[in-house]
Amino acid sequence: MFAPHQIHRILIIRLAPLGETVLTTPVIRALRQHFRDAYIAYMVAPTREALVSANPHLNEVLTYQTSVPKLIYQMARRKFQMAVVLQPTFRLVLHTFLARIPFRVGFKTNAGGKKLLNLAVPNNTAQHETERYLDVVRALGIEAVNTEPEVFVDRAGKAWVNNFLEDRELNDGSPIIGLNPGAATVYRRWHASNFATLADRLHETYDAHIIITTGPREGELSDQVADAMSHSPIIVNQATPMQLAALLRRCNLYISNDTGPMHLSTAVKTPTIALFGASNLIQWAPPWDRHAVVARKGCSFMKTLSSREWDAYPDRAHENLEAITPDTVMAAVEELKW
Secondary structure, eight states: OOOGGGOOEEEEEOOOOHHHHHHTHHHHHHHHHHSTTSEEEEEEOTTOGGGTTTOTTOSEEEEOOSSHHHHHHHHHTTTOSEEEEOSOOHHHHHHHHHTTOSEEEEEOBTTTBTTTOSEEEOOOOSSOHHHHHHHHHHTTTOOOSOOOOOOOOOHHHHHHHHHHHHHTTOOSSOOEEEEEOOOSSGGGOOOHHHHHHHHHHHHHHHOOEEEEEOOTTOHHHHHHHHHTOSSOOEEEOSOOHHHHHHHHHHOSEEEEESSHHHHHHHHTTOOEEEEESSSOHHHHSOOSTTEEEEEOTTOGGGGTOOTTGGGGOHHHHHHHHHTOOHHHHHHHHHHSOO
16 A cells, blocks of 8 residues: 555545535545645536535546546546545446556445455445545545535635625525425425425514525426415525535525435535435434434334335335424424524
């Protein structure tokens, strides 16, 4: 193995959706704290660049190329000495080998096991996702003191949110509470009528501005919530990841289903309440201070099933979410320090 003083150029690779990309950020911080003078780059999936573009621990952000020759050249020309592959995909390990990166560390892969890895790490999913990623750097002898994710907002994002809040007259000192009724799969969504009831109660109890965030393909959800409300919320469904990060950072509280924006909210240090009905609590629920998790008690599936395995149990997911009431969430709001 290389001695730390011999490693000067490091490539991190993780091609992931929004939430999983956010949860890799403790790895970036741990590597920077150990390799203080190294050149560290992160290769992400297309459209995920903004999530790490302003990270001060990185020297460069690369976008994954679908053209294998271009991808290999992209890595080879930078003369990386170590590749840290944060997903168990043999194809990615092979690419780093073909790019002649001499030291490769990552998870044992589904197809190749330990092949082409100088240091192969067990892919232990029976723990929180951030801990799983940090297992890779721990295998290098690096201890991560802080496991909390972090996302930094760039100058353009700050300017955008300043204009957004000013244009909508949200700078009057009243709290701003964000709600996120969307999720990648329908069975992970708390019902829109519940979000509407909750939104009205939050507005009346705290004199709060209510912002509803959804993805570009979830516009009907925000409309459903707004139409069922007595008060008029502000809908945001076209924000870029960086704009959303900037907006969530300015919220006083964020309440969301288990989905990418929920992880983003925790990463910008906004007090967050996560609603769980069809996800593994051990792997995905935020364990850090300032956040709370609301879930049906007594469902063993939420401690055993993987995300894909939940596809076979949509009825159980529906029952779990139906067990969560606006009263339950309001109680969590009142208990949370925000």
